[in-house]
Amino acid sequence: MKQLLSFIHKEFLHIFRDTWTMMIIIALPIVMMILFGYAVTTEIKNTNFGVLDYSKDDLSKGIVNKLKSSEYFIYENDGYNNYQEAEESFKNGDVGIILVFEENFYENLTHTGKANIQILADGSDPNTARTLVTYASSIINIYLQEKNPSPTPYQITPEIKFLYNPQLKGSYNSVPGVIGMIIMLICAMMTAVSITREKERGTMEVLLVSPIKPIYIIIAKLTPYFVISVINVIIIFIISHFIMGVPIAGNMFWITILCILYIIVSLALGLLISTIAHTQVIALLISGMVMMLPAVYLSGMMFPIENMPWILQFISNIIPARWFVAAIRKIMIMGVEVRYIVNEMVILVTMIIVLVAISLKKFKQRLE
């Protein structure tokens, strides 16, 4: 026991004395939270829009005013006189979308029941364009309904409601994702690097030619990163809840259990990498390429898994982050009961068992 404690103490010393390690474990989670919570967001706010109004009647002006008053759009110019002017300001990047009202807009609507608005958006950034168009058309529809509650008896107007995240806040999505990435980074990468460092520096030889059991070496190597990860998760939760206003709807106990399961999976992955890699650089590359990239791109934290080709969907099944992100979204944001995430939990536990078994088998009593 004394052996183990002194070993763990030594591991903490390694971490505290390395500036870069400290930077990664302290600054990185906070930077990533801010980055993904605020900067890299799919929400669109304060977009400039332009108007080319051939009609200039009350209705078209009303629509423009309605758009102006929404938080998504800003109207700063006086309207264009012709199409060339409109396109010119588009090319300059002055505006995100342009509304074009046809001539006799209001009359057409009242007399024929049909009037045309053209919405021009920049298709070179399809995601933003789509979002802007959706926002704009829903604002226009709402306005028209207010003006004219029952235009035709049989019209069906879908009313869309986004459950659990009614304002479609990006941070609701990014928090589970950031936890998924940070833990993968700290646990898997740092553990793998710290074990391979011993191999590279030759200290592993001395450790092996000593009475200490390999399992103690492993426990001692993993313990500090486990502790640090738990602290990091707490920090992330505090930032996301109190600063970004992300709700924690579910049961805190099960959220904790879920996070701990994911931390253990990541540690086991790091351990596995360290049994394969012989140098720190290789360990870094493997954890970066094989662990981090899939965790970011294939876990569903950035891109929906449903949209991926089947082969990537298939691969995403073996990525722990996928199951963690799915489960944490359900339990934290949706606030479901634990029985809805049993599936994910079982998969994570299975992964732990398999990874630990392989690592222990591969962790050698000898050099080769």
Next chain:
Amino acid sequence: MNPIIAKDIKRSYGKVEALKGISFEVSKGEIFGIIGPDGAGKTTLFRILSTLLLADSGEAKIDGFDVIKDYKAIRQIVGYMPGRFSLYQDLSVEENINFFAKLFNTSLKENYYLVEEIYRHIEPFKKRRAGALSGGMKQKLALSCALIHKPSVLFLDEPTTGVDPVSRKEFWHMLKMLKAQGITILVSTPYMDEASLCNRVALIQEGSFLDIDTPENIVNKFDQEIWSANSNNMPKLLIDLRNLKEIKSAFAFGDTNHITIDKETFNKEIIEEKLKSLGHKDIILKGIKPTIEDCFMELAKK
């Protein structure tokens, strides 16, 4: 039973045969040197004996324990210092030795007497990070760490490589002291001049032992006459000497050339004349006593 016994140890890395059947025994309290150039197989042998590597065939026993079956027992009783000083560079001197002491379930306080002679040299710097120590001090710290648990057998793989001459001398002095305490020491070195400091040496070349004997016997067994040869143009001299039929071999040896001669035909004056005619000046030919390195070169030729 001898504390180190190796029988016909073979080990290959792919197609390369690192060890081609090594056998030797080391008796208790002996300093046994494995002498040979880089790549001769010294480290592989050390790793096999210290249970870090498995041999392809052959067997080895340390203090009666088999290196494969009883590796756990061996790890309790041996001290191992790998080729590179395997210390934690970011930990202080004190933290390093305390860590290694705890690893063996002991403490610096408890076994201070064992390492005192060596550790007191570096104790004034105990707060300094190991990475900031000089080569000689790192070596002393690594040796202290390897000794802290009172091993009965000590494996030192090239402990003096990369260390200044003064520290090397001190180091061998320390080994003598440890030997006096009854510790069996297996030490490897690429420096031939350190061979004479061992009780017995094995000369290793390309995975085979050329000879095992005391340094004196190895020199005495040498049946060739050795001369040293100097002139004003040393590189040309070496080539010219090799072309003379009276000279069997010639090697550069520090600031001189060592030659073995054909006793039947060798005549100092004739050789000097021949060299003069080849344009050499200030020629000095001297009969000298062979060193271990001369023996190694001669044995390695065969």
